[in-house]
Amino acid sequence: MKRLMMYAAIFLAIISVFHSTDTLAKTMLKMNHQFPADAANSKLDQWFADEVKTATNGEIEIRIVWSNGLGDPKQNLSLLKNGTIDMAAMSAGYFPKELPFFSAPNSLPMAMDNICQASEIMKAFIEKIPAFAEEAGQNGARPLYFHLLNPYLLLSKTPITKFSDLKDRRIRIWGDDMPLLVKAGGAKPIPMFLPDIYRAMKTEVIDSCPFSVDMILTYKLDELAKHITEVVVWEGPAVGLWISEKTWKTLSPDHQKVLSETAEKARQKEIPLTIEAERTAREALKAKGVTFHPFPPE
Incomplete structure (x- = not known):
């Protein structure tokens, strides 16, 4: 009888574990972030992660590890390409050889007049110039949006x-x-x-x-x-939020749409936040x- 009760308890525990994991995020995405959590653009990335979780009813959860907790900044691109990390907030300017198109606006001095230009130009580059998408694809990464930095x-x-x-x-x-x-x-x-x-x-x-x-x-x-x-x-444009192509391909079309739409909301939301950050x-x-x-x- 005791053995039967023990088996029953184990069975119930297993059922409980499966039930609880089903109510948690079905997909956990790991993001390596090169900034600390209290940076202005870090707060926007946390907002992005929270919005994605809400919009997918908890089916996608993004866990952000701040201050390069999952790897050095110089490793981000290779970690994305091989799928070791799912996402990264990283500067393209750190990879001039691998990402020459993306790194140019992130490193050319005195190339832009204001942060609004920086916001619009990266969106246009990605959507209208195929060479940018090709360059990202060759490196196994996909940009979602780019942050702004004050002068x-x-x-x-x-x-x-x-x-x-x-x-x-x-x-x-x-x-x-x-x-x-x-x-x-x-x-x-x-x-x-x-x-x-x-x-x-x-x-x-x-x-x-x-x-x-x-x-x-x-x-x-x-x-x-x-x-x-x-x-x-x-x-100019600063840190970009990137997702591994390997990870992207595992997501459903609906989930891909959520990430893309939420990324555009974040881009539009950032301009006034950046201006206020400089003033304070x-x-x-x-x-x-x-x-x-x-x-x-x-």
């Missing part, structure tokens, strides 16, 4: 108020195009990924860094440098003793 001004440990102040500065760069701009000013380009900037500035590997005011706060660089020069070094960050940085310097032509 990259020049953060430095000591003031930069004229062109000659750039000489011999050690400036963090990325991609193939930014080094040319930095060298033209007589400075030394130092390539590095985002997670390494704080340590590099603290240990004097770099003394200057192009960054948006809100990201300066996010990465706490105001602790190390108190001067921002009001010269736009770069402005400027106020916060000034309150922390950061000085903004004009950069008049010589």
Whole structure:
């Protein structure tokens, strides 16, 4: 009798497990995110994940691992291609050889005038220029939408108020195009990924860094440098939200539609959020003793 009751208990436990897993997300997508959770665009990505879960009645759940918890930034593209991760929030500018079309707007300095241009241009590139879709497909990845970043001004440990102040500065760069701009000013380009900037500035590997005011706060660089020069070094599309083609092909047409439609909603939602992030960050940085310097032509 005891053995019969034990078997019955085991059977009920198994039924309970299957029932509970059926009520959970049927598909769990793992996303490697290169930014911390409190960045402005990270909050939008969390909104995207929540919206997808709601729109699919819990059939798709996106688990975001922040600050490169599933792999280094330089590994994201290969991890997507081989299906190790399902999604990634990553900068195309880190892959100039594999993604030359996508990396160009993410790294060309002084190519755009405002964030609205950046939002529209990436949407147009993906929808109207086949070479972009072909390039993504060759790398086993599919872009869903691209984030915006406020203008990259020049953060430095000591003031930069004229062109000659750039000489011999050690400036963090990325991609193939930014080094040319930095060298033209007589400075030394130092390539590095985002997670390494704080340590590099603290240990004097770099003394200057192009960054948006809100990201300066996010990465706490105001602790190390108190001067921002009001010269736009770069402005354009930023981190893209990508999904592995292997993962995409496993989704039903209805679920693919949900991801695409929610991605477009996120793109439209981001412009006012980005503008507000810059306004509040400027106020916060000034309150922390950061000085903004004009950069008049010589």
